[in-house]
Amino acid sequence: MEIQKEIQKETKNSQDTGPVFPDFDQNLKIQGISLKRGKTLTCQINLGLLCNQVCKHCHLSAGPDRREIMDLNTINQVIQFQKKIGCEVVDITGGAPEMNPHLPVLIEEMAGVTNILMLRSNLSALYDANDPALLDLLVKHRVTIVSSLPSLNLSQTDAQRGEGVFDKSIKALKQINDMGYGKKGSGLVLDLVSNPAGAFMPAPQATAEKRFRKVLKDKWGIVFNQLFTFANMPLGRFERWLKKKGNYDAYLNSLWKGFNPCTVDGLMCRHLISIAWDGYLYDCDFNLAARLPKGNLKTHVSEIEKIDFENQNIAVGNHCYACTAGSGFT
Numbered sequence: 001m002e003i004q005k006e007i008q009k010e011t012k013n014s015q016d017t018g019p020v021f022p023d024f025d026q027n028l029k030i031q032g033i034s035l036k037r038g039k040t041l042t043c044q045i046n047l048g049l050l051c052n053q054v055c056k057h058c059h060l061s062a063g064p065d066r067r068e069i070m071d072l073n074t075i076n077q078v079i080q081f082q083k084k085i086g087c088e089v090v091d092i093t094g095g096a097p098e099m100n101p102h103l104p105v106l107i108e109e110m111a112g113v114t115n116i117l118m119l120r121s122n123l124s125a126l127y128d129a130n131d132p133a134l135l136d137l138l139v140k141h142r143v144t145i146v147s148s149l150p151s152l153n154l155s156q157t158d159a160q161r162g163e164g165v166f167d168k169s170i171k172a173l174k175q176i177n178d179m180g181y182g183k184k185g186s187g188l189v190l191d192l193v194s195n196p197a198g199a200f201m202p203a204p205q206a207t208a209e210k211r212f213r214k215v216l217k218d219k220w221g222i223v224f225n226q227l228f229t230f231a232n233m234p235l236g237r238f239e240r241w242l243k244k245k246g247n248y249d250a251y252l253n254s255l256w257k258g259f260n261p262c263t264v265d266g267l268m269c270r271h272l273i274s275i276a277w278d279g280y281l282y283d284c285d286f287n288l289a290a291r292l293p294k295g296n297l298k299t300h301v302s303e304i305e306k307i308d309f310e311n312q313n314i315a316v317g318n319h320c321y322a323c324t325a326g327s328g329f330t
């Protein structure tokens, strides 16, 4: 809770007083920490920046006007990559992956070459897709659905994500619950992700999960497996919003003050490879948004012959402070 109080105190004043934090890489040096890649366990595939929503916190600035989506040729290169690397988890994200017409091909192919296949959905895109064949495919391959649901409040959600999003999200959750998702013994996992409405830290995960479980069940009969809470990443649309409000430096200063060295070992960039819609590799999805290529070297997925990423450097920026504040991001 300390870091949350700190951020609220720092950002209460809308005028930035300028940065006092050292750059993230300098801070690692000061702390005597070396951040290197470990074994690559997760292959995250960003199917594009096209999205049906224009969320205020989106670190990728995704939206309906974005045209960047992964084409079939790149999807085939990604499938070949996973066949070589054999990651335990394949995590499909966007934008809204449902808006990429090649999503079913990717699911069919990846289902046979990974232990856990995950699809990230903003829920309203799943509802808008109105595609029973896609839903059947998710069930057939036991695809884990990870859904973003920032708040249990209609007006708060719609203010952050767009008018009508909350209603559609609830309808989509009911629909996938009816198919068995989130229900004990079904083997169909439904996880939720919640993030704060503004420049503050999320509530502790266990507390938020308890509240979401009760309210969703009591009001709509909705069940789910786990809830994850994440801080907003100071990139993309959220970065622009922070700067417009004069809160960017204050937010970063607070994240820096909350730096927790114990989070470094578990950072997602140590065990994940992120593949952008154009096939280029990143250490994580946030670096993709910041256009910081994997290890600061631009590499295309088609160039990789074998996986020898262990002990390689990880590209970092000041947005990394959001991953290491308090109990961490990942």
Ligand code: SF4
Pocket: 267, 268, 269, 270, 283, 284, 285, 286, 287, 314, 315, 316, 317, 319, 320, 321, 323
């Ligand atoms: S934002 Fe930085 S610390 Fe966080 S996962 Fe990416 S590279 Fe690692």
